[in-house]
Amino acid sequence: MTSVALSLAVSPCPNDTFVFHALVHGLVHGAPEVNLTFADVDVTNTAAERGEFDLVKVSYAALPWLLDDYELLPTGGALGRGCGPLVLARTPEQEVTGATVAVPGDRTTAYLLFRLWAEGKQPAKIEVVPFHQIMPGVADGRYDVGLVIHEARFTYQRFGLIALADLGEWWEGDTGLPIPLGAILARKGAVDPAQATEWIRNSVSMAWANPAASQEFILANAQEMEPEVVQQHIDLYVNEFTLELGRDGLAAADALLQRSAAAGITPSVKPFL
Structure with missing residues (x-):
């Protein structure tokens, strides 16, 4: 199912460049070449609806328009506590x-x-x-x-x-749940979700094991953020839910999307749990 190179779109924010550094730079064993596009999430939300990327970071709020063509991966995203808008x-x-x-x-x-x-x-x-x-x-x-x-x-x-x-x-x-901000999706038919999950999870683990390896890449794309703000950003948005959504992460996604559907804001979706 995997093409010669996978297209990946994430933001240039420090949490994404930290998480995906190893995958993008060919350091994850068994992973294919990755063609990286940087774009803000308001751009990827609509680009994903057009099917433009194999792996893509989007807002959880955009999932009701995307889940026919994409599958939510349980790793690589942005959820947490104390990190809301x-x-x-x-x-x-x-x-x-x-x-x-x-x-x-x-x-x-x-x-x-x-x-x-x-x-x-x-x-x-x-x-x-x-x-x-x-x-x-x-x-x-x-x-x-x-x-x-x-x-x-x-x-x-x-x-x-x-x-x-x-x-x-x-x-x-x-x-009582973490806040679900950014989700990683895999385009159906373009990439095996289980393989993609393994590659991204390994990339996260490698980033934590050797944070200095990604520093130059992160700072080069951090849009003039000072190094101390960059580190605060990573510490806040890269956490246990980045490695594995788990039941709390999926429950948070369900709570957000079921509540928004009940309010008539978004289309209804099948619960993850």
């Missing part, structure tokens, strides 16, 4: 109702969580904005509220912003 504003008095809200993508887990959290609140306008433009845009008044992900939880204070809500804290308090 933040709702930012210039002042703590800012209301979501009537606000212009900048979000990083309309099929991102962050935006899905925001919609679930903000039930009953009616923003005046939602604007999809490249991730790196959200905090500056809120700071200079182009947007009233910004929904941010990734390393923004370590840097938003630099823009003079405050957090109206931590959607990870809200989710964990409501469900």
Whole structure:
């Protein structure tokens, strides 16, 4: 089933470059050559719907549109605790109702969580904005509220912003489950899911065993992040669920997608558990 080279799309964020360094650089025994594409998750969510990649990192929120053609792999993704999206504003008095809200993508887990959290609140306008433009845009008044992900939880204070809500804290308090952010999918008919799982799991294990090996690759793609923020990012988003989703990880995915389907936000999907 495996072609001469597999196409892989992930973000240039430190957690993805850390996880996939060994696989991309031909260090995983038995794995094929990998053609790597870097793209933000709002791009991969729609590219996967067109079937553009054999292995692809997408938002859990996008799975209802993708599972006919892709299979969820139990490794390589981003879940965890204390790592949720933040709702930012210039002042703590800012209301979501009537606000212009900048979000990083309309099929991102962050935006899905925001919609679930903000039930009953009616923003005046939602604007999809490249991730790196959200905090500056809120700071200079182009947007009233910004929904941010990734390393923004370590840097938003630099823009003079405050957090109206931590959607990870809200989710964990409501469900007791980790927050399911990014999923790794294998395109059906293009790659054997069991083999792909083994390759990625080995890549994760090699990254943990020798973190210095991937440092140059990570920093070269970290979009001007300082080394200490890069390390914070990896420590937060690469965890036990990256190696193996397990029952808690699958339960988290089920909780998110069943709740969003019940709210009429996404199509219904068959539970993973």
